[in-house]
Amino acid sequence: MRAPPCCILLGLAGLALQPSPAWGAAQDGGQAVAWTRLAVGARSASLGQAIGALDDDVFAAAENPALLAAQNGINVATQAGLLTDGRALDYVGMARPVDSSRDWGWGADWTYYADTTPYERRAGNTAVPDGTFGANASVVEGGLGAWAWGRILALGGDFKLYGQNLDDANSNGAGFDAGAYVRAAPWADVGLVLQDLGAHVGWSTGESEGMPTRLRLAGRFKALDGRASLSLETWAESDQGPHLSAGMEWWALPGSLAFRAGDEDGQFSLGLGGQGRFWGTQIRLDYAAGTDASAADQLQQRVSLSFGFDL
Amino acid sequence: MALILAACPGASPAAGSSRGWKSGDAEDQVLVLWKSAPSRGDLDAEAARLRQPAGRALELLHNDLDAAAAARTLRDTPLILLHHVRLAVPGPAAVDAALAAYRSSGLVESAEPDPAVHAAACPYPMPLNASLYVQGAQPGLTDTAWPQAMAAYCAGSITLASPVIVAVLDTGIEAGQPALSGRVLAGSNFSNDGAPTATGDDNGHGTFCAGLIAAEPSGGAGIYGAFLDPTLIKLLPVKVLDGCGSGDMGSLASAVAYAVQQGAQVISMSLEGSQGADALQAAINAARDAGVVMVAAAGNAIPPTTAGYPASYAAVISVAALDHTGAPAGYSDFGKVDLSAPGGDNCSGPYTACEASGFSYSGPNPAGCYQIWSLSAVYGSHFCSPSGFHAACGNSDGYAAGSGTSFAAPLVSAAAALLLSQDPSLSPEAVQQRLMQSAAPTALGAGFHSATGWGKLDFHAALNPAFHAKAAGPAPKVYNYPNPFRPNLDGRTTFSAELTGQGAATLDVFDAAGQLVRHWDLAGSAGMVLQDWDGRNGRGTLVANGGYRAVLTQGGARAVAKVAVLQ
Secondary structure, X not given: OOXXXXXXXXXXXXXXOOOOOOOOOOOOXXXXXXXXXXXXXXXXXXXXXXXOOOOOOHHHHHHOHHHHHHOOOEEEEEEEEEEOOOEEEEEEEEEEEOOOOOOEEEEEEEEXXXXXXXXXXXXXXXXXXXXXXXXEEXXXXXXXXXXXXXXXXEEEEEEEEEEEEEOOEEEEEEEEEEEEEEEEEOOEEEEEEEEEEEEEEEEOOOOEEEOOOEEEEEEEEEEHHHOEEEEEEEEEEOOEEEEEEEEEEEEEEOOOEXXXXXXXXXXXXXXXXXXXXXXXXXXXXXXXXXXXXXXOOEEEEEXXXXXXXXX | OHHHHHHOOOOOOOOOOOOOOOOOEEEEEEEEXXXXXXXXXXXXXXXXXXXXXXXXXXXXEOOOHHHHHHHHHHOOOHHHHEEEEXXXXXXXXXXXXXXXXXXXXXXXXXXXXXXXXXXXXXXXXXXXXXXXXXXXXXXXXXXXXXXXXXXXXXXXXXXXXXXXXXXXXXOOOOOOOHHHOOOEOOOEEOOOOOOOOOOXXXXXXXXXXXXXXXXXXXXXXXXXXXXOOHHHEEEEEEEOOXXXXXXXXXXXXXXXXXXXXXXXXXXXXXXXXXXXXXXXHHHHHHHHHOOOEEEEEOOEOOXXXXXXXXXXXXXXXXXXXXXXXXXXXXXXXXXXXXXXXEOOOOOOOOOOOOOOOOOOOOOOXXXXXXXXXXXXXXXXXXXXXXXXXXXXXXXXXXXXXXXXXXXXXXXXXXXXXXXXXXXXXXXXXXXXXXXXXXXXOEOOEOOOEOOOEOOEXXXXXXXXXXXXXXXXXXXXXXXXXXXOEOHHHHOOEEEEEEEEOOOOEEXXXXXXXXXXXXXXXXXXXXXXXXXXXXXXXXXXXXXXXXXXXXXXXXXXXXXXXXXXXXX
């Protein structure tokens, strides 16, 4: 196959980076455990979260469990995220092949979301609050991915446990993700994810909530011998979407330094990443800064650090 | 619980309050809120089922289904779902047994004890000669810019157009009081005293409050109520307190529903209870949804304590009392307070009893203690009963003096009625907003204080169309109440936005992922603006439990309120 001309890539990028009309127009938010839709990983955030087809990222494996099969070594990753309006998003996870055949991979991670500034408690219209309370939430997941058809197709799934605390109430729940990844061409990869299948959470107040299943379709198109790539992703839920996101990555120093830009529903992001091999360990540091349209385009930042160990 | 559920297949435990009987609750009745209007057959079957485990006969009071069905045709409210159940054999154990039985029913939304409520005045003996009386006007009204409002009304610069009905939920109203002649409608009696139609005042407290709203000098002398034009106001007497000034929250919930049915535009409640009730909150939310303004006394205690109920409900304007210096009175409760008004001094010091005397006092007593004057249920040769407020604090001339948040609240009720007479299309939120925006500084200063709310009632400013914007602050502010917000119980949360005057303002609610949930272009650009949210997104779907951000944006500046939705 022949790689597409760069002008086609750029054209696709320009089209994808057009701000989506979805944000700001549709007042359709408010789904259960909405915070799990936030991008995890600085690379993901700087690519507009269009990472469902990235076979070289442990964070992507958390989004598409089929990519667990593509892990070449033992990968450990962490993230610290400072979001707008006093919120934080942190992550720690790992993924690795099951054995040296690398036909299978598995992974597990923990994501933590918290309001770092408190909520004000009020019974009535009083300028001085009656008190304050807090909120935090986390999800723990573990999954498995496997290659099929001569490493052209990978399939995977993972199981999630949700937990939330809000004032004096709490909730627990569970759900599944299922994913597929196809190496369609040397220059094109495709990912498909069904996220939050059958997911429900139950609250201590007696309330039970279902989460809508999210369908994600992602593509990654490479050029310049893999030094540049364009990622596109669209997602929809039963009561939301479709939404479009896109990201571009350029390895200015191949294998060492990359610059990234992305767009997710009209919210722009930039980032960079550096990596090197030290003491036999692949170490990568990524940074992302992106605008938050829900916070008057204030910046939210993520730093992630990942380590790759040989199997 | 498992045994009960097994005995009632398909039933789910009732939500809402789960507390049992405690001191102060009625021992012979419980409040039951049904999930949907039960049929006669449902009720009979449920009564038969409950009679066995509870071992007690149950009967329904006040809101029988026929009346409830009639109510539904008038206003589509959930009030018909409330039943006030009297237990044949009273006692704390009987209450707890009945609560357990009802809560096990799949038909029941909530079952709760019935807390006590009482008049928010006369917590201590009051000396009559402590009053400051000015011929022709209430002393408490003079420093609320009421004379200026009256002068403006007489000069035609303030106009009233529509008649208004104000329901006074109290000890009744003495319709024969000459100063209220022709302004008292036929009401209803929800108290434990007398027949359902007996709305006369066997205490005096209700007549006193009614006089503060709508009294008119008779025979060339007397006092004015705060409503500027007696020809445009009608009082609906709804008796919820007995001759001792006591009642219960269940009766109050029924009375609120009744007042809405009867077309009241303002409900004035000079009473307080230390505990709320889900049934009362449901009734109050439904009344607000029907467009009714509700005002309640914050409550009295020496020393002051946290405001009681119904004042503490978000939909109710809670009123604290000021003494003659403009400071919070020594008995006036604090906390959930929206507004304050004169309520008389704390005269509990050297006095031991109220004194009956003439009403022509014009100054403070030697100790400098001022009180509020209004009507007594005692007039001429008529004397209702030997006990109660009028006996302690009234006199045979038909007037009385007293102190309490009970007497501050009717002034605010009258101001709300005046605003609705000016513009009947105003929503309860708009009325509250205008009253708070136009409030004057108290002795504690300008702005909000938990003891005085947003300030002292200012009749002239509230009624002046040119006045509805306070001085702008440097940056917009926003918060919401109640928070946490329970859509299924609270009905709505209200955003209180303080705007700067720097251009148009918008308010957006976002979920944790940054997805837009709701958007509003706010109606004003300066001062305080209230915006309700029912917990639904733009597609009408009730949002999930969790944390949300409400973002107020104006002129490039923004403010954020964190909203917790918790069903």
